[in-house]
Amino acid sequence: MRKKIIEMRGIVKSYYLGTPNELEILHGIDLDVYEGEFLSIVGASGSGKSTLMNILGALDRPTQGHFFLDQLPMENVKDEGLSKIRNEKIGFVFQTFNLIPRSSALNNVALPMLYGGKSRSVRTKRAKELLELVDMTARSHHRPNELSGGQKQRVAIARAMANDPAIILADEPTGALDTHTGRMVMDIFHRLHQEQGKTIILITHNTELALETERTIRLKDGSIVENKINEKIQLEGSYESA
């Protein structure tokens, strides 16, 4: 049996807006994700996808429930420990890229390794390899504002891969891109999944893109309403990139 990389039981997230008004966003989420899975999370805007992703990515803590990341019970981890987990086990890809504006593509990719205490030579070597992987070598010394949206997202994916994380969490990574560049970004995810066996959780609005993944979770008003294996993928074995 494959290793469980994420196990969530009864995850609740509430915001307290003044004493009487408790706003519950996630209502008891149960979720298992296995190593090497390519999972998509879909749902209407405001359904709690990003909230769930922040918990999955150790950026936020649930109000209630149990969450094991790579078998580790997260409720016992202190803030400094969460930083370390984000650095080593998680690779984030955001809709708005979130690159550091004043740093070059190369330095952006190297940044997680800097926080991981890697030496300069190791950082530079690995960052160059990763930029090669996303076909951005020619732009490695450009700053984010000198890059197109698709190029920025490729740099961001390279950065997410920097410390060889257990999971890549991508929150609407194609949301700010046109169909063509969105396609290129999706192809990179497929490659990482197939060639490197990465566990990828993709949040998206786009049901067509969701169908390319192995399994789709549908969120509605903070609850999982559907958990569907994508037959087409199961039959064909794997998605053939164009």
Added chain:
Amino acid sequence: MNLLENIRLALEGLRANKMRALLTMLGIIIGIASVMAISTLGSAMTGSVSKTMDKIGGKNISVYLTPKNYDSQATLQPEDYITQDELNSFKETYADQIRAISLSSSLGSGKLNSGYVHKDVSVTGANPDYRLVNNINLVQGRFISDRDIQSSRNVIIIDTTLRNNLVGVNGDPTGMDITVETKNTNETYTIIGVYEKVVIDNPLFNMGDDTRIECFIPITTAKALNSQSTAIPGYENFTIMASANTDTTAFAQITKQYFIKNLGALSDYTIEAQSMEAMVSEATSMLSTLSLGISVIAGISLLVGGIGVMNIMLVSVTERTKEIGIRKALGARNSAIRSQFIIEAIIICLIGGIIGVGLGSVLGVLGSSLLKFPTTPPFTPMIIALCFSMGIGVFFGYYPANKAAKLDPIDALRYE
């Protein structure tokens, strides 16, 4: 997280906002520059004071009769004067403390005539100790001896400029006779020595620039030639050179008490004894009051500068909230964020400090050469100033940096 990386980041940030960085640094620059200018000037002055002290005699005590009340028509009575006998017994009583007692009596200005050379000179009667106390540097012949005094000989010591006029730079004028007209009478003197005038180029010790050539004759000869002083039984003033380990300020008091006893109770006059050290410390305390004032201004400027740095760091933290969120999402610990911003504040202050030290050193060197004590900027205050500016960075950078470190990663990421 890597220190070098933080420094590189901070410098990148400053380069992106050059004007803002410079304006932020201004308070630090002004503060550090004034501190540095003061210490450069201060060290120049202390250096020149101690050098001048060596030249003019740091162990000297000047003793003189002075009216008790300046308004009254005080006149010196014959019994007020300090006699040679009184001086001798004083010298015996305090033999351990006294190295020499210099006596002098001016004969006023005169005209020297010798062949074709005509010069305006001033003639001073002196005793043998005068040479030691006043640091007369004899280059040829000898100074006045006890026998010259006893016999009131017509001998004279001239200075090197006069020697050059009379016999040339390489000539020897000793044994030569010259005629000097003082008080409308011509006297002929035999030259016995040549001295070199000590130039004191220190504005703190401006003793009235006497451009006239001063010549020395035995004090007894001078008194005999001066109809006013022949009748006078003693001296109005003299200078003591204390021995090396004597506290001159304390000994000045002892001297004063000793001679006040000898004055009649009804005398209009009293004795003052002032040590050169006391005079110098009076001059330097004035300087230190001045530098204290400027230091207060510098301190206020540094405080304002520090607050400016804190303000700009708070702005910077707000501007970069999103960046802080990204860094946290990538695994930056709170301590890494904190040190990034503290180092940025330190770099701002350190650059301000370096500019300030440079500017202050230039101002200090210019100022001290204007005041005629040329100097080089002192090293220790430079290092202290730089460390201090870094300290300001740590102190005023901590609060904004801590604010950045404590930001919630999700709130920071969502910040627009």
